[in-house]
Amino acid sequence: MGIVEKKNKATEYHLGLLKAKLARYRAQLLEPASKSGPAGVGFDVQKSGDARVALIGFPSVGKSTLLSKATNTASETAAYEFTTLTAIPGVIEYQGARIQLLDLPGIVEGASQGRGRGRQVVATAKTADVILVMLDATKSEEQRTLLEHELDAVGIRLNKRRPDVVFKRKTTGGLNTTVKLTKTDEKTIRTILASYKLHNCDVMIREDITTDEFIDVLIGTRKYIPCLYVYNKIDAISLEQVDKLARTDHTVVISCELDLNLDYLIDRIWESLGLVKVYTKKRGVRPDLSDPVCLRKGATVEDVCIGIHRSLAANFRYGLVWSGRSSKFSPHAQKVSLNHQVQDEDVVSIFTK
Ligand SMILES: Nc1nc2c(ncn2[C@@H]2O[C@H](COP(=O)(O)OP(=O)(O)OP(=O)(O)O)[C@@H](O)[C@H]2O)c(=O)[nH]1
Numbered sequence: 001m002g003i004v005e006k007k008n009k010a011t012e013y014h015l016g017l018l019k020a021k022l023a024r025y026r027a028q029l030l031e032p033a034s035k036s037g038p039a040g041v042g043f044d045v046q047k048s049g050d051a052r053v054a055l056i057g058f059p060s061v062g063k064s065t066l067l068s069k070a071t072n073t074a075s076e077t078a079a080y081e082f083t084t085l086t087a088i089p090g091v092i093e094y095q096g097a098r099i100q101l102l103d104l105p106g107i108v109e110g111a112s113q114g115r116g117r118g119r120q121v122v123a124t125a126k127t128a129d130v131i132l133v134m135l136d137a138t139k140s141e142e143q144r145t146l147l148e149h150e151l152d153a154v155g156i157r158l159n160k161r162r163p164d165v166v167f168k169r170k171t172t173g174g175l176n177t178t179v180k181l182t183k184t185d186e187k188t189i190r191t192i193l194a195s196y197k198l199h200n201c202d203v204m205i206r207e208d209i210t211t212d213e214f215i216d217v218l219i220g221t222r223k224y225i226p227c228l229y230v231y232n233k234i235d236a237i238s239l240e241q242v243d244k245l246a247r248t249d250h251t252v253v254i255s256c257e258l259d260l261n262l263d264y265l266i267d268r269i270w271e272s273l274g275l276v277k278v279y280t281k282k283r284g285v286r287p288d289l290s291d292p293v294c295l296r297k298g299a300t301v302e303d304v305c306i307g308i309h310r311s312l313a314a315n316f317r318y319g320l321v322w323s324g325r326s327s328k329f330s331p332h333a334q335k336v337s338l339n340h341q342v343q344d345e346d347v348v349s350i351f352t353k
Protein backbone atom coordinates (compact mmCIF):
# COMPACT_ATOMS: atom_id res chain seq x y z
CA MET A 1 0.00 0.00 0.00
CA GLY A 2 1.41 3.42 -0.96
CA ILE A 3 1.86 6.20 1.58
CA VAL A 4 -0.98 8.29 0.12
CA GLU A 5 -3.34 5.34 0.11
CA LYS A 6 -2.42 4.53 3.72
CA LYS A 7 -3.12 8.11 4.74
CA ASN A 8 -6.47 8.07 2.93
CA LYS A 9 -7.46 4.87 4.72
CA ALA A 10 -6.55 6.33 8.10
CA THR A 11 -8.55 9.46 7.35
CA GLU A 12 -11.55 7.41 6.22
CA TYR A 13 -11.36 5.39 9.42
CA HIS A 14 -11.20 8.33 11.85
CA LEU A 15 -13.70 10.39 9.93
CA GLY A 16 -16.06 7.42 9.81
CA LEU A 17 -15.98 7.03 13.56
CA LEU A 18 -16.47 10.74 14.12
CA LYS A 19 -19.44 10.85 11.75
CA ALA A 20 -21.01 7.82 13.42
CA LYS A 21 -20.89 9.62 16.79
CA LEU A 22 -22.24 12.85 15.34
CA ALA A 23 -25.05 11.05 13.53
CA ARG A 24 -26.13 9.29 16.74
CA TYR A 25 -26.05 12.56 18.66
CA ARG A 26 -28.19 14.30 16.02
CA ALA A 27 -30.66 11.43 15.79
CA GLN A 28 -31.20 11.65 19.56
CA LEU A 29 -31.81 15.39 19.26
CA LEU A 30 -34.37 14.89 16.53
CA GLU A 31 -36.14 11.91 18.00
CA PRO A 32 -36.21 12.23 21.78
CA ALA A 33 -37.00 9.05 23.70
CA SER A 34 -40.15 10.60 25.14
CA LYS A 35 -42.62 11.33 22.39
CA SER A 36 -43.86 14.43 24.19
CA GLY A 37 -41.17 16.87 23.06
CA PRO A 38 -41.98 19.42 20.38
CA ALA A 39 -39.00 18.31 18.28
CA GLY A 40 -39.76 16.37 15.14
CA VAL A 41 -43.53 16.86 15.22
CA GLY A 42 -45.21 17.70 11.94
CA PHE A 43 -48.37 19.67 11.20
CA ASP A 44 -51.52 17.91 12.23
CA VAL A 45 -53.10 17.21 8.85
CA GLN A 46 -54.88 13.93 8.28
CA LYS A 47 -53.44 11.84 5.46
CA SER A 48 -56.05 11.25 2.80
CA GLY A 49 -56.35 9.79 -0.69
CA ASP A 50 -53.90 7.38 -2.24
CA ALA A 51 -50.64 9.24 -1.55
CA ARG A 52 -49.19 12.39 -0.02
CA VAL A 53 -46.97 14.91 -1.83
CA ALA A 54 -45.34 17.76 0.14
CA LEU A 55 -44.23 21.15 -1.19
CA ILE A 56 -40.93 22.29 0.28
CA GLY A 57 -39.22 25.55 -0.65
CA PHE A 58 -38.01 28.95 0.36
CA PRO A 59 -40.64 31.68 0.84
CA SER A 60 -42.41 33.09 -2.21
CA VAL A 61 -41.25 30.53 -4.76
CA GLY A 62 -44.91 29.91 -5.64
CA LYS A 63 -45.91 26.88 -3.53
CA SER A 64 -49.37 28.23 -2.70
CA THR A 65 -49.89 29.36 -6.28
CA LEU A 66 -49.22 25.77 -7.39
CA LEU A 67 -51.65 24.33 -4.83
CA SER A 68 -54.33 26.75 -5.96
CA LYS A 69 -53.78 25.83 -9.65
CA ALA A 70 -53.43 22.07 -9.29
CA THR A 71 -56.23 21.43 -6.78
CA ASN A 72 -59.66 22.80 -5.90
CA THR A 73 -58.27 24.30 -2.70
CA ALA A 74 -57.29 27.97 -2.57
CA SER A 75 -54.22 28.82 -0.53
CA GLU A 76 -53.41 32.47 0.03
CA THR A 77 -50.68 33.79 -2.27
CA ALA A 78 -48.86 37.12 -2.06
CA ALA A 79 -45.62 38.81 -3.02
CA TYR A 80 -44.41 38.97 0.59
CA GLU A 81 -42.54 36.15 2.35
CA PHE A 82 -44.21 33.77 4.85
CA THR A 83 -47.71 34.25 3.48
CA THR A 84 -48.47 30.63 4.36
CA LEU A 85 -48.18 29.85 8.07
CA THR A 86 -49.55 26.35 8.32
CA ALA A 87 -50.08 23.16 6.27
CA ILE A 88 -52.85 23.43 3.67
CA PRO A 89 -53.99 20.17 2.03
CA GLY A 90 -55.49 19.98 -1.44
CA VAL A 91 -56.36 17.05 -3.71
CA ILE A 92 -55.03 16.35 -7.20
CA GLU A 93 -57.40 14.10 -9.14
CA TYR A 94 -55.39 11.91 -11.49
CA GLN A 95 -57.29 9.40 -13.64
CA GLY A 96 -59.48 8.52 -10.69
CA ALA A 97 -56.60 8.42 -8.19
CA ARG A 98 -56.55 11.02 -5.42
CA ILE A 99 -53.21 12.53 -4.48
CA GLN A 100 -52.99 14.78 -1.43
CA LEU A 101 -50.85 17.85 -2.13
CA LEU A 102 -49.65 19.67 0.99
CA ASP A 103 -48.81 23.36 0.80
CA LEU A 104 -46.40 24.28 3.59
CA PRO A 105 -44.82 27.44 5.00
CA GLY A 106 -41.59 28.52 3.35
CA ILE A 107 -38.43 27.40 5.10
CA VAL A 108 -35.17 29.26 5.56
CA GLU A 109 -31.59 28.16 6.02
CA GLY A 110 -31.29 26.57 9.48
CA ALA A 111 -34.85 25.20 9.37
CA SER A 112 -33.71 21.76 10.54
CA GLN A 113 -32.22 23.36 13.66
CA GLY A 114 -35.57 24.92 14.43
CA ARG A 115 -35.50 28.31 12.77
CA GLY A 116 -38.98 29.59 12.08
CA ARG A 117 -41.50 26.81 11.59
CA GLY A 118 -38.75 24.97 9.79
CA ARG A 119 -38.62 21.99 12.03
CA GLN A 120 -42.34 21.39 11.77
CA VAL A 121 -42.14 21.74 8.00
CA VAL A 122 -39.31 19.26 7.56
CA ALA A 123 -40.97 16.84 10.00
CA THR A 124 -44.08 16.98 7.79
CA ALA A 125 -41.93 16.39 4.71
CA LYS A 126 -40.90 13.07 6.29
CA THR A 127 -44.49 11.86 6.06
CA ALA A 128 -44.68 12.41 2.29
CA ASP A 129 -44.53 9.74 -0.42
CA VAL A 130 -42.94 12.24 -2.80
CA ILE A 131 -41.34 15.60 -2.00
CA LEU A 132 -41.54 18.51 -4.42
CA VAL A 133 -38.53 20.72 -3.81
CA MET A 134 -39.86 23.95 -5.30
CA LEU A 135 -37.39 26.52 -6.54
CA ASP A 136 -37.55 30.00 -8.04
CA ALA A 137 -35.96 29.73 -11.49
CA THR A 138 -34.86 33.37 -11.30
CA LYS A 139 -32.78 32.76 -8.16
CA SER A 140 -29.33 31.19 -7.86
CA GLU A 141 -28.66 27.45 -7.97
CA GLU A 142 -27.43 27.68 -4.38
CA GLN A 143 -31.03 27.50 -3.08
CA ARG A 144 -31.26 23.89 -4.22
CA THR A 145 -28.15 22.84 -2.27
CA LEU A 146 -29.35 24.70 0.82
CA LEU A 147 -32.73 22.94 0.77
CA GLU A 148 -31.13 19.55 0.20
CA HIS A 149 -28.92 20.22 3.18
CA GLU A 150 -31.87 21.05 5.44
CA LEU A 151 -33.69 17.85 4.43
CA ASP A 152 -30.53 15.79 4.78
CA ALA A 153 -30.02 17.13 8.30
CA VAL A 154 -33.32 15.62 9.44
CA GLY A 155 -32.52 12.24 7.89
CA ILE A 156 -34.39 12.56 4.59
CA ARG A 157 -32.48 10.95 1.70
CA LEU A 158 -33.78 12.18 -1.63
CA ASN A 159 -33.96 9.89 -4.65
CA LYS A 160 -31.89 7.18 -2.96
CA ARG A 161 -32.69 3.62 -2.05
CA ARG A 162 -32.04 2.08 1.32
CA PRO A 163 -28.55 0.49 1.14
CA ASP A 164 -28.56 -3.30 0.84
CA VAL A 165 -27.32 -4.12 4.33
CA VAL A 166 -28.98 -6.64 6.64
CA PHE A 167 -28.68 -6.73 10.44
CA LYS A 168 -29.56 -9.58 12.73
CA ARG A 169 -29.08 -9.43 16.47
CA LYS A 170 -27.38 -12.60 17.69
CA THR A 171 -25.41 -13.97 20.59
CA THR A 172 -22.20 -13.80 18.60
CA GLY A 173 -20.95 -11.19 16.18
CA GLY A 174 -20.21 -11.54 12.49
CA LEU A 175 -19.54 -9.34 9.51
CA ASN A 176 -20.19 -10.68 6.02
CA THR A 177 -19.56 -8.78 2.86
CA THR A 178 -20.68 -10.29 -0.41
CA VAL A 179 -19.04 -7.54 -2.49
CA LYS A 180 -15.66 -5.83 -2.44
CA LEU A 181 -15.84 -2.61 -0.42
CA THR A 182 -14.03 0.19 -2.26
CA LYS A 183 -15.51 3.26 -0.53
CA THR A 184 -15.13 2.12 3.07
CA ASP A 185 -13.44 -0.85 4.76
CA GLU A 186 -14.15 -3.57 7.29
CA LYS A 187 -12.02 -1.98 10.01
CA THR A 188 -14.06 1.23 9.85
CA ILE A 189 -17.33 -0.73 9.89
CA ARG A 190 -16.21 -2.87 12.84
CA THR A 191 -15.11 0.16 14.87
CA ILE A 192 -18.38 1.98 14.19
CA LEU A 193 -20.32 -1.12 15.27
CA ALA A 194 -18.26 -1.24 18.48
CA SER A 195 -18.86 2.46 19.13
CA TYR A 196 -22.60 1.72 18.95
CA LYS A 197 -22.00 -1.22 21.31
CA LEU A 198 -23.31 -3.59 18.66
CA HIS A 199 -21.00 -6.50 19.43
CA ASN A 200 -23.55 -9.23 18.98
CA CYS A 201 -25.09 -8.88 15.60
CA ASP A 202 -24.72 -10.36 12.17
CA VAL A 203 -24.14 -7.78 9.48
CA MET A 204 -24.46 -8.67 5.84
CA ILE A 205 -23.28 -6.03 3.38
CA ARG A 206 -24.53 -6.74 -0.12
CA GLU A 207 -23.43 -3.66 -2.02
CA ASP A 208 -20.42 -1.35 -2.23
CA ILE A 209 -21.61 1.20 0.33
CA THR A 210 -19.93 4.32 1.72
CA THR A 211 -19.25 4.90 5.41
CA ASP A 212 -22.11 7.44 5.50
CA GLU A 213 -24.55 4.93 4.03
CA PHE A 214 -23.52 2.41 6.67
CA ILE A 215 -24.17 4.97 9.43
CA ASP A 216 -27.59 5.67 7.90
CA VAL A 217 -28.48 2.00 8.13
CA LEU A 218 -27.33 1.87 11.76
CA ILE A 219 -29.34 4.93 12.76
CA GLY A 220 -32.30 3.18 11.17
CA THR A 221 -34.73 6.09 11.06
CA ARG A 222 -33.64 7.52 7.71
CA LYS A 223 -36.43 8.16 5.23
CA TYR A 224 -35.74 7.42 1.58
CA ILE A 225 -38.17 9.61 -0.36
CA PRO A 226 -38.40 10.25 -4.10
CA CYS A 227 -38.19 13.91 -5.01
CA LEU A 228 -38.82 16.19 -7.97
CA TYR A 229 -37.09 19.54 -8.29
CA VAL A 230 -39.72 21.95 -9.56
CA TYR A 231 -38.43 25.21 -11.01
CA ASN A 232 -41.25 27.76 -11.07
CA LYS A 233 -41.42 31.22 -12.71
CA ILE A 234 -39.80 30.12 -16.01
CA ASP A 235 -41.76 33.00 -17.57
CA ALA A 236 -39.05 35.23 -16.13
CA ILE A 237 -35.88 33.50 -17.42
CA SER A 238 -34.27 33.02 -20.83
CA LEU A 239 -35.06 30.08 -23.11
CA GLU A 240 -31.47 28.88 -22.79
CA GLN A 241 -31.88 28.68 -19.03
CA VAL A 242 -35.20 26.86 -19.37
CA ASP A 243 -33.58 24.39 -21.73
CA LYS A 244 -30.70 23.70 -19.36
CA LEU A 245 -32.88 23.24 -16.26
CA ALA A 246 -35.40 21.04 -18.05
CA ARG A 247 -32.67 18.58 -19.05
CA THR A 248 -31.53 18.06 -15.47
CA ASP A 249 -32.40 14.75 -13.73
CA HIS A 250 -35.51 14.64 -11.53
CA THR A 251 -36.39 18.16 -12.64
CA VAL A 252 -39.56 19.77 -14.00
CA VAL A 253 -39.82 23.41 -15.12
CA ILE A 254 -43.14 25.25 -14.79
CA SER A 255 -44.82 28.63 -14.69
CA CYS A 256 -47.79 28.69 -12.35
CA GLU A 257 -48.63 32.18 -13.49
CA LEU A 258 -48.85 31.23 -17.18
CA ASP A 259 -50.18 27.70 -16.50
CA LEU A 260 -47.17 26.21 -18.30
CA ASN A 261 -46.27 22.53 -18.00
CA LEU A 262 -48.54 21.86 -14.98
CA ASP A 263 -50.15 18.77 -16.55
CA TYR A 264 -46.71 17.39 -17.30
CA LEU A 265 -45.71 18.02 -13.67
CA ILE A 266 -48.69 15.97 -12.48
CA ASP A 267 -47.73 13.11 -14.85
CA ARG A 268 -44.22 13.18 -13.40
CA ILE A 269 -45.56 13.22 -9.82
CA TRP A 270 -47.65 10.14 -10.60
CA GLU A 271 -44.64 8.40 -12.12
CA SER A 272 -42.51 9.23 -9.04
CA LEU A 273 -45.16 7.83 -6.70
CA GLY A 274 -44.70 4.40 -8.29
CA LEU A 275 -48.33 3.37 -7.88
CA VAL A 276 -50.53 1.14 -10.00
CA LYS A 277 -54.25 1.71 -10.60
CA VAL A 278 -56.40 -1.39 -10.66
CA TYR A 279 -60.08 -1.35 -11.65
CA THR A 280 -62.45 -3.79 -10.06
CA LYS A 281 -65.31 -5.44 -11.93
CA LYS A 282 -68.38 -7.26 -10.72
CA ARG A 283 -69.82 -10.17 -12.73
CA GLY A 284 -71.88 -8.99 -15.69
CA VAL A 285 -71.08 -5.34 -15.09
CA ARG A 286 -68.55 -3.07 -16.81
CA PRO A 287 -65.57 -2.08 -14.64
CA ASP A 288 -65.83 1.26 -12.85
CA LEU A 289 -63.00 3.23 -14.48
CA SER A 290 -63.58 6.29 -12.32
CA ASP A 291 -62.73 4.62 -9.03
CA PRO A 292 -59.51 2.59 -9.14
CA VAL A 293 -57.81 0.86 -6.23
CA CYS A 294 -54.28 2.39 -5.99
CA LEU A 295 -51.45 0.18 -4.78
CA ARG A 296 -47.65 0.15 -4.61
CA LYS A 297 -45.84 -1.34 -7.62
CA GLY A 298 -45.41 -5.05 -7.07
CA ALA A 299 -48.78 -5.38 -5.31
CA THR A 300 -50.67 -8.66 -5.57
CA VAL A 301 -54.30 -9.73 -5.93
CA GLU A 302 -54.27 -10.12 -2.13
CA ASP A 303 -53.46 -6.40 -1.81
CA VAL A 304 -56.36 -5.65 -4.16
CA CYS A 305 -58.66 -7.66 -1.87
CA ILE A 306 -57.41 -5.79 1.21
CA GLY A 307 -57.86 -2.51 -0.67
CA ILE A 308 -61.53 -3.35 -1.25
CA HIS A 309 -62.43 -4.93 2.07
CA ARG A 310 -60.49 -6.57 4.92
CA SER A 311 -62.52 -9.77 4.91
CA LEU A 312 -62.26 -10.38 1.17
CA ALA A 313 -58.85 -12.11 1.19
CA ALA A 314 -59.98 -14.65 3.80
CA ASN A 315 -62.94 -15.76 1.66
CA PHE A 316 -61.02 -15.66 -1.62
CA ARG A 317 -61.72 -18.46 -4.12
CA TYR A 318 -60.10 -17.17 -7.32
CA GLY A 319 -59.57 -13.96 -9.29
CA LEU A 320 -59.90 -13.00 -12.94
CA VAL A 321 -57.50 -10.44 -14.43
CA TRP A 322 -57.85 -8.64 -17.74
CA SER A 323 -54.35 -7.32 -18.07
CA GLY A 324 -53.81 -3.59 -18.43
CA ARG A 325 -52.51 -2.35 -21.71
CA SER A 326 -52.84 -5.68 -23.47
CA SER A 327 -56.49 -6.12 -22.52
CA LYS A 328 -57.63 -4.72 -25.87
CA PHE A 329 -55.93 -7.63 -27.62
CA SER A 330 -56.83 -10.34 -25.14
CA PRO A 331 -60.51 -10.22 -24.28
CA HIS A 332 -60.03 -13.34 -22.18
CA ALA A 333 -59.27 -13.07 -18.53
CA GLN A 334 -56.53 -14.95 -16.77
CA LYS A 335 -57.54 -17.02 -13.72
CA VAL A 336 -55.24 -16.06 -10.85
CA SER A 337 -54.50 -16.75 -7.18
CA LEU A 338 -53.87 -14.34 -4.30
CA ASN A 339 -50.14 -13.99 -4.96
CA HIS A 340 -50.51 -12.90 -8.61
CA GLN A 341 -48.87 -9.50 -9.20
CA VAL A 342 -51.12 -6.86 -10.72
CA GLN A 343 -50.06 -4.23 -13.30
CA ASP A 344 -51.17 -0.64 -13.87
CA GLU A 345 -54.65 -0.48 -15.49
CA ASP A 346 -55.49 -4.15 -14.86
CA VAL A 347 -59.16 -5.01 -14.43
CA VAL A 348 -59.74 -7.50 -11.60
CA SER A 349 -62.73 -9.59 -10.53
CA ILE A 350 -62.68 -11.39 -7.18
CA PHE A 351 -64.74 -14.53 -6.55
CA THR A 352 -65.35 -15.63 -2.98
CA LYS A 353 -66.37 -18.86 -1.28
N1 LIG B 1 -43.43 35.48 -12.47
C1 LIG B 1 -44.07 34.54 -11.77
N2 LIG B 1 -44.50 34.79 -10.54
C2 LIG B 1 -45.13 33.82 -9.87
C3 LIG B 1 -45.35 32.53 -10.45
N3 LIG B 1 -45.99 31.77 -9.54
C4 LIG B 1 -46.16 32.54 -8.45
N4 LIG B 1 -45.66 33.78 -8.63
C5 LIG B 1 -45.68 34.91 -7.70
O1 LIG B 1 -44.78 34.62 -6.62
C6 LIG B 1 -45.27 35.23 -5.42
C7 LIG B 1 -45.29 34.26 -4.30
O2 LIG B 1 -46.26 33.26 -4.55
P1 LIG B 1 -46.81 32.32 -3.39
O3 LIG B 1 -47.62 31.27 -4.05
O4 LIG B 1 -47.44 33.13 -2.33
O5 LIG B 1 -45.45 31.71 -2.87
P2 LIG B 1 -45.22 30.71 -1.63
O6 LIG B 1 -44.09 29.87 -2.00
O7 LIG B 1 -46.48 30.04 -1.26
O8 LIG B 1 -44.80 31.75 -0.49
P3 LIG B 1 -44.84 31.59 1.13
O9 LIG B 1 -46.15 31.02 1.52
O10 LIG B 1 -44.67 32.99 1.59
O11 LIG B 1 -43.68 30.72 1.47
C8 LIG B 1 -46.66 35.81 -5.74
O12 LIG B 1 -46.52 37.19 -5.95
C9 LIG B 1 -47.03 35.08 -7.02
O13 LIG B 1 -47.90 35.84 -7.83
C10 LIG B 1 -44.88 32.31 -11.78
O14 LIG B 1 -45.03 31.26 -12.38
N5 LIG B 1 -44.24 33.35 -12.39
Ligand SMILES: [K+]
Nearest residue numbers: 060078080083
Ligand atom coordinates in the same frame (compact mmCIF):
# COMPACT_ATOMS: atom_id res chain seq x y z
K1 LIG C 1 -45.57 34.47 -0.58
Ligand SMILES: [Mg+2]
Nearest residue numbers: 063064083084
Ligand atom coordinates in the same frame (compact mmCIF):
# COMPACT_ATOMS: atom_id res chain seq x y z
MG1 LIG D 1 -47.49 30.00 0.49
